[in-house]
Amino acid sequence: MNQSEKEQYLREYSILKNEGKPFFPYAVAKDSIMAVIVMLVIMFLSMEFGAELGPKANPTTTTYVPRPDWYFFFLFEVFRVMKEVPKYTPFAAIGIPTLCMLGLFLLPIYDRSPERLITKRPLALAAGLMTIVTIAFLTVEGSSTGSPNEVQVTPPSGLTASERTAFYAGEIVVGESGCLGCHLIGDYGNNGPGPPLTHIAKILEPGGIAATLRNPTAPMPSFAGLAQQSPKKFKYLVEFLSLLH
Amino acid sequence: MASVPKTPLVPEPLQPTEPDGSPMHPADALAEGGLTVVDWLDERTQISPGLRWMMYRKVPKGINWAYTLGSATLFAFLNQAVTGVFLAMYYQPNVNGGAYESIRNINDNVFLGQFVHGMHKWGASVMIVLIFLHMGRVFFFGAYKYPRELTWIIGVVLLILTLAMGFTGYLLPFDNRSYWATIVGVNINNTAPFLGPYIGDFLRAGPEFGATTLSRFYAIHMMLIPGIMAALIGFHLYLVAKLGISAPPWLKAQEPEAAITTVEV
Ligand code: HEM
Numbered sequence: 001m002n003q004s005e006k007e008q009y010l011r012e013y014s015i016l017k018n019e020g021k022p023f024f025p026y027a028v029a030k031d032s033i034m035a036v037i038v039m040l041v042i043m044f045l046s047m048e049f050g051a052e053l054g055p056k057a058n059p060t061t062t063t064y065v066p067r068p069d070w071y072f073f074f075l076f077e078v079f080r081v082m083k084e085v086p087k088y089t090p091f092a093a094i095g096i097p098t099l100c101m102l103g104l105f106l107l108p109i110y111d112r113s114p115e116r117l118i119t120k121r122p123l124a125l126a127a128g129l130m131t132i133v134t135i136a137f138l139t140v141e142g143s144s145t146g147s148p149n150e151v152q153v154t155p156p157s158g159l160t161a162s163e164r165t166a167f168y169a170g171e172i173v174v175g176e177s178g179c180l181g182c183h184l185i186g187d188y189g190n191n192g193p194g195p196p197l198t199h200i201a202k203i204l205e206p207g208g209i210a211a212t213l214r215n216p217t218a219p220m221p222s223f224a225g226l227a228q229q230s231p232k233k234f235k236y237l238v239e240f241l242s243l244l245h
Numbered sequence: 246m247a248s249v250p251k252t253p254l255v256p257e258p259l260q261p262t263e264p265d266g267s268p269m270h271p272a273d274a275l276a277e278g279g280l281t282v283v284d285w286l287d288e289r290t291q292i293s294p295g296l297r298w299m300m301y302r303k304v305p306k307g308i309n310w311a312y313t314l315g316s317a318t319l320f321a322f323l324n325q326a327v328t329g330v331f332l333a334m335y336y337q338p339n340v341n342g343g344a345y346e347s348i349r350n351i352n353d354n355v356f357l358g359q360f361v362h363g364m365h366k367w368g369a370s371v372m373i374v375l376i377f378l379h380m381g382r383v384f385f386f387g388a389y390k391y392p393r394e395l396t397w398i399i400g401v402v403l404l405i406l407t408l409a410m411g412f413t414g415y416l417l418p419f420d421n422r423s424y425w426a427t428i429v430g431v432n433i434n435n436t437a438p439f440l441g442p443y444i445g446d447f448l449r450a451g452p453e454f455g456a457t458t459l460s461r462f463y464a465i466h467m468m469l470i471p472g473i474m475a476a477l478i479g480f481h482l483y484l485v486a487k488l489g490i491s492a493p494p495w496l497k498a499q500e501p502e503a504a505i506t507t508v509e510v
Contacts, residue, residue: 001391009391012498016305017489024300027308027490034313035320042324042371046363053352056345057424066425069415071373071408079433105401107384108394116387116494128384 005114073142074135080142153186156245163243170240173233182220185244194220199244206242213238298486305492311386312490314379319478321372325410328365329467336417338463340456344419369411376407388491396484399477406474413466416459427462428454 068076078096111124118125155167182194213223227234261274287293335351337343351358380400383389389397416427434444450457
C-alpha cells in the first residue's frame with residue numbers, strides 16, 4: 001500500500017466507523033452471548049468426557065505408544081512421514097513448522113495489496129484453503145496412523161486379495177499393540193529384548209504364534225485380552241505374522 | 246437542678262437527605278453511597294474517560310458473529326486461568342509420589358474436582374479451536390492489512406504461546422500418556438538444527454528427564470507463559486480499540502461528498 005492508498009483506506013474506514021454503533025452495548029451483547037455458548041460447550045465436554053487419567057507414568061516401559069493431544073496430530077504426522085528420510089528428519093521436524101510460523105508471522109509484511117475482499121484475492125484464497133485442507137488432512141492421518149512406532153513392510157508377492165487385506169490390517173495392529181518396543185520387524189522397532197520377528201513365519205506355525213501371543217514367556221505381555229476383546233484384530237495380527245517368511 | 250439539656254452528648258449521625266431536607270428512602274441512600282465510592286475512586290484514578298473511550302467507541306456497521314471469535318478466545322483464556330488456579334491449589338509437581346497422586350486426588354476426592362479438571366482440559370481444546378477460527382476470520386477478511394499489521398503479529402505470538410501451553414500442560418498429570426508424549430516432543434525439539442540441543446536441555450532441565458523437568462514444565466505452564474500472554478493480550482486489545490475494528494470488506498463507504506453531510510464530527 002502506498003501513501004495515497006493508506007489515506008484512502010483511513011478515510012473510508014472513518015466513514016464506515018461513524019455509521020456504526022457503539023461498542024457498548026451492541027458488540028458487548030453479542031460477545032456475551034458467545035461467551036455463554038463457549039462456557040456451556042466447555043461444561044458439556046467436561047461432564048461428558050471428564051478428565052480421565054491413565055496409568056501412572058512408567059519410565060521403564062518401552063511398549064507405550066506415545067500420543068499427543070489432538071491439536072498436535074498434524075505435527076506428529078509431519079514428523080512420522082519425515083522419519084522415513086532420516087537425513088532430513090531434524091530439518092523437517094522443527095524446520096517445517098518454523099517456516100510455516102515465520103510465513104504466518106510475516107504475512108502483513110509481504111502481503112501489502114490494499115484489496116481486502118477475499119473473492120478478489122485469489123492467491124490468498126487458494127493459500128488459505130490449501131492450508132486448511134493440509135492441516136485437516138495431516139490431523140486425520142496423524143490420528144489414525146498410530147505413532148512413529150508404526151510398521152510398513154512390503155507384503156510378499158503372490159498374496160490373495162484377502163491375505164493382502166489381512167496383511168495391511170495386521171500391520172496396523174502390530175503398530176498399535178506396541179510390539180515394536182521389544183521386537184524388530186524389517187527396519188522397524190527395537191532389536192531386543194524380544195527376538196526379531198522379520199522372518200517369524202519360518203520358525204512358528206500360525207497356531208504357535210497365536211499360542212505365544214496368548215501365553216507368552218515373561219517379559220512379553222500376554223495378548224489374550226486383545227483376543228477376547230477384538231478377535232478380528234487378533235486374527236489379523238496372527239495372519240500378518242504368519243506371512244512374514 | 247433546673248432542667249436537663251435537650252441535646253444528647255453524642256449528636257445523631259447525619260442522615261442522607263433529599264434536596265428538600267426530607268429523609269431518603271434506604272435504597273436511594275444505598276445507591277447514593279455507591280456513587281460516592283465510585284466518584285472517590287474516579288477522582289483518584291481518573292479512569293472514567295478511558296473506560297468511556299473503550300466502551301462507547303464505535304464499531305463499524307455490518308459487524309457479524311465472526312467478529313465475536315476474538316472475545317470468545319479471550320473468554321476461553323480466562324476460563325483456563327480460573328480453573329487453573331483451582332487445580333494449582335491441589336496439584337504437586339513432584340515426580341515421586343506427588344504429581345500423579347495429586348491429580349488422582351483431584352479427580353476422586355476433591356469436591357467438583359473432576360469437573361474443574363475436565364473444564365481445564367477441554368477448555369484448552371476449545372481455546373485452540375477458537376484461536377484458529379479467529380485467525381481464519383482475520384485472514385479471510387483481510388483484517389491484518391494496514392494499519393493492523395502489528396495486531397496480527399502479536400496474534401501469531403499468542404498462537405505460538407497457546408500451543409506451548411498445550412505442550413507444557415500435557416506432562417503435568419504424569420500418566421503414561423503424558424510422560425511418553427512429552428519425551429517424544431522434547432526429543433523432536435532436540436533434533437532441531439542449531440538450537441535444538443539447547444532447547445532440549447532447557448526443557449528437560451538437564452541431560453536426563455527427571456524430577457526437575459516436571460517442576461520446570463509446571464513453572465513455565467502456570468507462570469511464565471500465562472504472564473506473557475496476559476500482557477500481550479492486553480496490548481492486542483489496546484491496538485484493537487485504538488485502531489478500531491475493521492469493517493467487513495464487502496462494505497463500501499459512500500462517496501465522501503455524499504457522506505460528509507451525514508457524518509457528525
Ligand atoms: C489469546 C489469543 C487471542 C485473543 C484473546 C484475541 C482477542 C482479540 C479480540 C477480542 C479482537 C477484537 C475483534 C474480534 O474479536 O475479531 C481481536 C482482533 C484481532 N486479532 Fe486477535 N486475539 C487472539 C489471537 C489472535 C491471533 C492468533 C491472531 C492472528 C494471527 C490475531 C489477530 C487479530 C487481528 C489482526 C485483529 C484485528 C481484527 C479487526 O480489526 O478486524 N489475534 N483479537
